[in-house]
Amino acid sequence: MTYLQKLQSVVKKNNSNLVIGLDSDIKKIPKCFLKYSDPVYEFNHYIICATKDIVAGYKLNMAFYENAKGYKTVEKTLKYIPDNLIKICDAKRGDIENTDELYARNFFDELNFDAITFQPYMGSDSIKPFIERKDKLTYVLILTSNPGSGDFQKLKAGKKFLFEHIIDKCVEWNKNENIGFVFGSNHTKEIGKYSKELPDYPMLIPGVGSQHGEADGLFKNLHNKNFLINVSRSIIYSSPRDTERKDFEKIVRAKTTELNNSINQKS
Amino acid sequence: MTYLQKLQSVVKKNNSNLVIGLDSDIKKIPKCFLKYSDPVYEFNHYIICATKDIVAGYKLNMAFYENAKGYKTVEKTLKYIPDNLIKICDAKRGDIENTDELYARNFFDELNFDAITFQPYMGSDSIKPFIERKDKLTYVLILTSNPGSGDFQKLKAGKKFLFEHIIDKCVEWNKNENIGFVFGSNHTKEIGKYSKELPDYPMLIPGVGSQHGEADGLFKNLHNKNFLINVSRSIIYSSPRDTERKDFEKIVRAKTTELNNSINQKS
Numbered sequence: 001m002t003y004l005q006k007l008q009s010v011v012k013k014n015n016s017n018l019v020i021g022l023d024s025d026i027k028k029i030p031k032c033f034l035k036y037s038d039p040v041y042e043f044n045h046y047i048i049c050a051t052k053d054i055v056a057g058y059k060l061n062m063a064f065y066e067n068a069k070g071y072k073t074v075e076k077t078l079k080y081i082p083d084n085l086i087k088i089c090d091a092k093r094g095d096i097e098n099t100d101e102l103y104a105r106n107f108f109d110e111l112n113f114d115a116i117t118f119q120p121y122m123g124s125d126s127i128k129p130f131i132e133r134k135d136k137l138t139y140v141l142i143l144t145s146n147p148g149s150g151d152f153q154k155l156k157a158g159k160k161f162l163f164e165h166i167i168d169k170c171v172e173w174n175k176n177e178n179i180g181f182v183f184g185s186n187h188t189k190e191i192g193k194y195s196k197e198l199p200d201y202p203m204l205i206p207g208v209g210s211q212h213g214e215a216d217g218l219f220k221n222l223h224n225k226n227f228l229i230n231v232s233r234s235i236i237y238s239s240p241r242d243t244e245r246k247d248f249e250k251i252v253r254a255k256t257t258e259l260n261n262s263i264n265q266k267s
Numbered sequence: 268m269t270y271l272q273k274l275q276s277v278v279k280k281n282n283s284n285l286v287i288g289l290d291s292d293i294k295k296i297p298k299c300f301l302k303y304s305d306p307v308y309e310f311n312h313y314i315i316c317a318t319k320d321i322v323a324g325y326k327l328n329m330a331f332y333e334n335a336k337g338y339k340t341v342e343k344t345l346k347y348i349p350d351n352l353i354k355i356c357d358a359k360r361g362d363i364e365n366t367d368e369l370y371a372r373n374f375f376d377e378l379n380f381d382a383i384t385f386q387p388y389m390g391s392d393s394i395k396p397f398i399e400r401k402d403k404l405t406y407v408l409i410l411t412s413n414p415g416s417g418d419f420q421k422l423k424a425g426k427k428f429l430f431e432h433i434i435d436k437c438v439e440w441n442k443n444e445n446i447g448f449v450f451g452s453n454h455t456k457e458i459g460k461y462s463k464e465l466p467d468y469p470m471l472i473p474g475v476g477s478q479h480g481e482a483d484g485l486f487k488n489l490h491n492k493n494f495l496i497n498v499s500r501s502i503i504y505s506s507p508r509d510t511e512r513k514d515f516e517k518i519v520r521a522k523t524t525e526l527n528n529s530i531n532q533k534s
Contacts, residue, residue, distance in 0.1 A: 025369075063360075063366045063373075066338075066369070066373045066374075067338055067377070071338060075335070092362050095330060096413040097413065099290075099331075100330070102330040102333070103330050110334070119361060121386055121387070121408060121411075121420065122411050122413055123414075123418030124414065124418055125415040141388060141389070144363070144389050146364065146389055146390070146392050147390075147391065148391035148392040151436055152387065152388060152429065152433065152436075153388065155424040155429065156424055156425070157422040157424040158422075158423070162424065169418055
């Protein structure tokens with residue numbers, strides 16, 4: 001099964017284009033989880049438990065797990081996510097081919113993530129180990145949601161912006177039809193344009209919620225049905241730190257349902 | 268002590284601008300190490316033991332350690348490197364500020380690396396958590412040594428190439444004088460130009476050795492005395508896989524001495 005088939009199947013089954021970003025920081029999770037030997041895993045576990053039938057999948061930002069304990073938490077968390085859901089490795093890697101082969105082995109072959117986010121600056125040979133895995137998808141950073149995204153991404157080189165040159169290269173690289181794009185939700189105009197021109201490229205759209213993406217303008221312009229909206233902090237930290245576990249599940253599910261309905265109504 | 272002071276001090280003491288890249292792959296290390304509980308750590312340990320008085324430091328490419336066991340290997344390896352030597356975290360990270368703060372905490376505050384390599388695509392707020400640590404250095408990817416480096420890095424935007432726009436931003440960001448540049452060793456012309464124009468920016472130069480950088484042209488053009496040449500595979504895999512441990516140390520030291528002498532004669 002290709003990534004796109006898996007995506008379309010779970011989006012239909014769970015009626016959801018939402019992925020929850022498990023940016024799980026031990027300093028921010030409710031205190032009721034701190035008594036466990038792996039508090040972050042317990043926290044992730046209850047979020048998955050509360051939402052697995054109303055989301056398309058989960059995105060793990062690897063920065064939150066970059067230590068010996070964290071990698072065990074990732075392994076356990078991934079095992080707990082049902083097989084039909086999308087598992088995105090938000091690692092933003094990009095190195096020489098020899099090095100990216102190791103990242104691909106670890107994130108795709110060992111941990112069994114379905115997709116990875118990719119830094120395009122190092123070019124063609126750099127993306128090769130990721131796109132050689134035909135059943136996996138590589139989301140290439142195109143326009144990011146942060147303030148600094150304007151520094152280089154929208155530099156004009158010839159008739160096109162840098163991010164458009166990257167899109168052109170993606171089209172050239174996409175022999176296995178397993179490349180997607182990351183567009184920050186605030187770039188509504190460009191999302192509109194490219195979701196129309198290249199509707200077969202899955203889009204991963206972060207920045208709705210804590211990063212205050214322009215949600216209404218976004219959906220009006222979104223012609224790509226294979227999009228995923230990522231929401232992290234405004235779901236996983238939606239309850240106060242002194243919340244009890246059973247209330248935590250209810251609050252997380254309610255917030256997820258609310259966001260999901262909002263996406264479904266608008267898109 | 269700033270990074271630059273530390274760099275200059277060890278370069279002088281050990282008469283070396285060489286860093287060894289510990290790209291240590293369990294599938295490639297001599298078989299004599301496989302009997303240990305952590306073969307990669309033992310391998311790193313003996314390399315450090317054999318070379319610590321004739322190099323400026325070590326670079327750990329994090330791709331080789333991205334799993335639960337690997338992070339313990341990194342911790343142990345870093346503890347074994349003497350305090351006066353440079354420890355570079357070759358992670359090529361670059362994300363939104365909130366995320367990079369976590370990478371900075373982990374790599375700088377917890378693991379106590381002296382420097383990190385950085386992906387500039389996401390711009391100003393993305394580099395902030397790294398350069399806020401005043402005693403640490405951030406090596407920004409400028410021109411990389413791989414074939415794909417030409418895809419975007421040398422796109423011309425206005426009168427300058429993309430990599431030159433990145434250099435301009437680095438100069439703007441460098442309030443704490445803790446930014447350096449990564450230049451692949453094959454980009455001799457650009458190394459010449461920028462090592463002359465911006466001699467205070469430490470340069471990290473990979474690609475000599477296995478990646479066949481043009482070493483002679485490189486040194487003729489190198490005006491920056493704060494450079495570090497990284498060599499990985501052609502030192503650490505310089506002995507056959509059936510080498511015994513005591514021969515391994517001798518071969519690694521001999522190869523390091525040879526490269527070090529070659530750099531010192533030419534630069």
